[in-house]
Amino acid sequence: MGGARAKRMPRAVREQQMMDAAVQTFGQRGYQAASMDEIAELAGVSKPLVYLYLNSKEELFVACIRRETKSLLDAVRSAVEPGLPADQQLWAGLLAFFTHTAENPDGWAVLSRQARTEPFAAEAALLRDEIVAYVATLIGAAAEETHRQTDRDPELAERDVAGLSQALVGAAESLAIWANETPGMTAWESAATLMNFAWAGLGNLMQSERWSPR
Amino acid sequence: MGGARAKRMPRAVREQQMMDAAVQTFGQRGYQAASMDEIAELAGVSKPLVYLYLNSKEELFVACIRRETKSLLDAVRSAVEPGLPADQQLWAGLLAFFTHTAENPDGWAVLSRQARTEPFAAEAALLRDEIVAYVATLIGAAAEETHRQTDRDPELAERDVAGLSQALVGAAESLAIWANETPGMTAWESAATLMNFAWAGLGNLMQSERWSPR
Structure with a gap:
């Protein structure tokens, strides 16, 4: 899902995908054990992009x-x-x-x-x-x-x-x-x-x- | 409560006091914020004694x-x-x-x-x-x-x-x-x-x- 195709997605859709990946990862691994690398990979985006959109692991979890x-x-x-x-x-x-x-x-x-x-x-x-x-x-x-x-x-x-x-x-x-x-x-x-x-x-x-x- | 008088207490009584102090501290401050110093002080014993009896903050909490x-x-x-x-x-x-x-x-x-x-x-x-x-x-x-x-x-x-x-x-x-x-x-x-x-x-x-x- 990465690359040129992903870049054309609207921000809201991209954020939605990151959140889906985050909920899945936090839910299955727990907050402490979940890594931003894993969430980014599951969402098919780069880790810097996750930080750019959702700031920090803490804020992502609260979201x-x-x-x-x-x-x-x-x-x-x-x-x-x-x-x-x-x-x-x-x-x-x-x-x-x-x-x-x-x-x-x-x-x-x-x-x-x-x-x-x-x-x-x-x-x-x-x-x-x-x-x-x-x-x-x-x-x-x-x-x-x-x-x-x-x-x-x-x-x-x-x-x-x-x-x-x-x-x-x-x-x-x-x-x-x-x-x-x-x-x-x-x-x-x-x-x-x-x-x-x-x-x-x-x-x-x-x-x-x-x-x-x- | 420290000093000579506390030293004469049987181990079970001393442990009981430490546990009482631990429950009070964990209950009011939460696990992360609670310190072993605080627990020892509240129990009227030295911090090394708490570690000697109850090993670690983790084990104390499980107890x-x-x-x-x-x-x-x-x-x-x-x-x-x-x-x-x-x-x-x-x-x-x-x-x-x-x-x-x-x-x-x-x-x-x-x-x-x-x-x-x-x-x-x-x-x-x-x-x-x-x-x-x-x-x-x-x-x-x-x-x-x-x-x-x-x-x-x-x-x-x-x-x-x-x-x-x-x-x-x-x-x-x-x-x-x-x-x-x-x-x-x-x-x-x-x-x-x-x-x-x-x-x-x-x-x-x-x-x-x-x-x-x-």
């Missing part, structure tokens, strides 16, 4: 975690139809999440493993907060929908919703990491497992039915 | 993640009474988990953040697998109990149980990290949030009531 977070969030957002009942929204979102992480194992490894390494942990935590905030809006909307359609008021305080979102995101992350290491585990199966784990619990909360210790 | 994992697992195991109904076992286990992580924020930071950093990720993953395996035995036992006491057979395959355990552990980790960063969030509140999220879901599964997409 990767930003791109992969956006790509994951876009996949989930576009699958969730706001008009559907809450359980169908959750199901669609979970299925999109596990499909995306299964189809992009390198990107998911970058987000779920590599990005938690210093000095990127703070940036990765901010990006993860976006995902948690999105899930919180879905849970909040589901609670409001229940309130409108029934006499029940879930009375989910802001902190309840924040805690539930953390729990759901943590469960999904853990399951996706495990699923990608488990041969034969499909995205559908992962989504169904988490749906069964989570929905009836959340569903009962929406109906104001709380569990309490005796 | 910390092993000790903190064992301490967390012991806290949860000793709270869960096998004879109790499944929901009471889960509640007791969650309450012990969130109490332990709230009371040992440095140890929890070491396990949940620092230990995921290379080159410790593999060791930390093995220790986490012990926690997941313990949770899987609880879920498996709950399913068997249901089968004995009712006509229902949850028919939870080994892979279902493994996936549910991953989901529950991931949810608990995520919530505990967030709870320790959220002023005023109590262990009881965290445990109640996760119990409400998880129990009715798991509880329905035990009753063979699965959610399925329409």
Whole structure:
């Protein structure tokens, strides 16, 4: 891919190729072990060109975690139809999440493993907060929908919703990491497992039915 | 604490003090930024003594993640009474988990953040697998109990149980990290949030009531 043909590519396309190569390399080797030589070779460009476009290994890595977070969030957002009942929204979102992480194992490894390494942990935590905030809006909307359609008021305080979102995101992350290491585990199966784990619990909360210790 | 008095301490006590100082320093500063000087000073011993007892910063850190994992697992195991109904076992286990992580924020930071950093990720993953395996035995036992006491057979395959355990552990980790960063969030509140999220879901599964997409 090098040489004259590569030179005619627009910058955006070239950058995209470098980023693809970087995500693959970081995801499979880890941040420390990944080399810029390897990334340049995989992208079919020279190492100076990678530095020219993306400055440093650190900046390239940060660009990767930003791109992969956006790509994951876009996949989930576009699958969730706001008009559907809450359980169908959750199901669609979970299925999109596990499909995306299964189809992009390198990107998911970058987000779920590599990005938690210093000095990127703070940036990765901010990006993860976006995902948690999105899930919180879905849970909040589901609670409001229940309130409108029934006499029940879930009375989910802001902190309840924040805690539930953390729990759901943590469960999904853990399951996706495990699923990608488990041969034969499909995205559908992962989504169904988490749906069964989570929905009836959340569903009962929406109906104001709380569990309490005796 | 240095000098003649410290010299009379048995090795086990001295090591314990060094480990306490190490967990505090690693938990608050992170692995990279923590220095052996700081750890020695906090433990009230000389730096050569820390090296003599615990060899290297790497080995000291691995010893910390092993000790903190064992301490967390012991806290949860000793709270869960096998004879109790499944929901009471889960509640007791969650309450012990969130109490332990709230009371040992440095140890929890070491396990949940620092230990995921290379080159410790593999060791930390093995220790986490012990926690997941313990949770899987609880879920498996709950399913068997249901089968004995009712006509229902949850028919939870080994892979279902493994996936549910991953989901529950991931949810608990995520919530505990967030709870320790959220002023005023109590262990009881965290445990109640996760119990409400998880129990009715798991509880329905035990009753063979699965959610399925329409």
